[in-house]
Amino acid sequence: MDSALTTVALPVALGIIMFGLGLSLTLEDFRRVRHHPRAVVVALGCQIVLLPAVCFGIVELLNLSPLLAIGLLLLAASPGGTSANLFSHLFRGDVALNVTLTAINSIISIATLPLITNWAINHYGREDTVSLQFSKVLEVFAIVLVPVLLGMLVRARKPAIAARSDRGVRIGSAVILAVLVVGILLDQRDNAATYFADVGLATALFCAISLLVGYFVPKAFGVVEKQAIASSMEIGVHNGTLAIYVAVEVLNSTEISVPAAVYSIIMFVFAGLWGSLLSRRASVTTSTS
Template sequence: MEILVEVFLPLSLAIIMLSLGIGLTPSDFRRVVERGWAFGIGALCQLILIPLFAYVIVLTFGFTGAIAAGVMLLSFCPGGVTTNVMARLANGDVALSVSLTALISLLSIITVPVLVGWAVTRFMGADVPEFSVTEIAIAMFLITTLPVSIGMLIRYLAPGFADRAEPKLFVLAGVLFVVIVLAAIATNWDLFVANFTALGPALAVLSITTMLAGLTIAGVFGLTWAEQKTVAVEVGLQNGTLGITLAPIIAGVATGIPEIGLPAAIYSVIMYLTGIPIVLWLRSRRRES
């Protein structure tokens, strides 16, 4: 079990982020400048809207302690490679989705450690674990920023190899995502069962409301229908894998997934139950509105 927490989980997430990086090109980042308005709306929704909604849900459902901190931890995590797939399924702007996922993932090395420090102090009080914001930042760099950068370097140095490797890495990333979620649930099965009835509805509300809010805000600010759908997906589907991976580092445990990681584990299941129907509904609405 110690190998699972200390080695397999971080390595798996690193491979998932590598699969993101190997598909990136300089044009993805130039697109941020060329379409700064759409990117800015999506980025602000991810950085501000999701934590705000999560905070309201924590207070509304009466969560406290590690569970409350875990919901907030989830809200601080950027979107993952899943959002790129969902954006494509919704007939959204995939290029914008990739740009948002990549840039917010790179920025999270700064935002996540700082916000996690606030959340655990705010909700865990005297039970707050001893952890270092710097340690979390280093972990974020090693399991997100560095793999993305390596993937981009591979794409730059060997584009042919990157083209061949990308679909295989994408499949591997999907398999690893499922393994991580199942492992997180299995290692804390009793806690999972005890908290699912309370956390499940709350996290479903978080996913649905953030998707619809992202869609609405993007529409209010004049984004195209494809861009609106992309912002909805990027805002409504978080990288639960990152939350699961960071939880043991925050809690300082090496055996199993701690309680603070349960919201991310449950959300990783819930988001498909809530997200896919909305994505299919968005796909069916072809008019610009």
């Protein structure tokens, strides 16, 4: 991929997206865990433990090539994206819970993302060609966490500016992700059809299962509807930009970034359809009760 995109545009893009997340955060979002401990613990358990296991099962079942398998597991290890908040808002989920989950999981993933990714690299015998060194992980999360802290500082000191900027940053984040996806597919255009054939079904299955697990597992634990919707969107809408950045800039492999790029296209479609289905179901339940 073009060096200007990877060395300049990609870090800037990730920084803008994480700054946007910071604009929506306050310290209370971290303290909110004590008010809804069950919803938070169940959702984080699904995202940190269950989803990587499901992803590995899909990878093995469909016999993905090693680099694509590593890329999908890297995506599974990535925290929820800021777009999850938007989907949750559109489909009447508990947006405050989304913000809390994103904030906490972004911190936890500092440890879990390199653990899962390095395990995948070793499992598929690619440690001689790609590696996720801890020093590089710290650099990545400095790019992630510093903009978040700056956004939180702006929110705390200048709440009016944060409120005015929030919508623009959210739209900009979606545009940035779209540009990154297009850039990756153009860079890999000679192999794009093959990659879609190889990883399209895997990413579609993973996205669908993520959305379903994120909704039905919390419901099974007695989590209320709005929180189950929020959990579904948080677990189903991953931070594709972070996965792409790690693949391209840290692992130096555009091929590893392909699953995240393909997933980013599929997840917007699936999350929209699933959210619409949940909304219609809620409307029918309300009208018959």
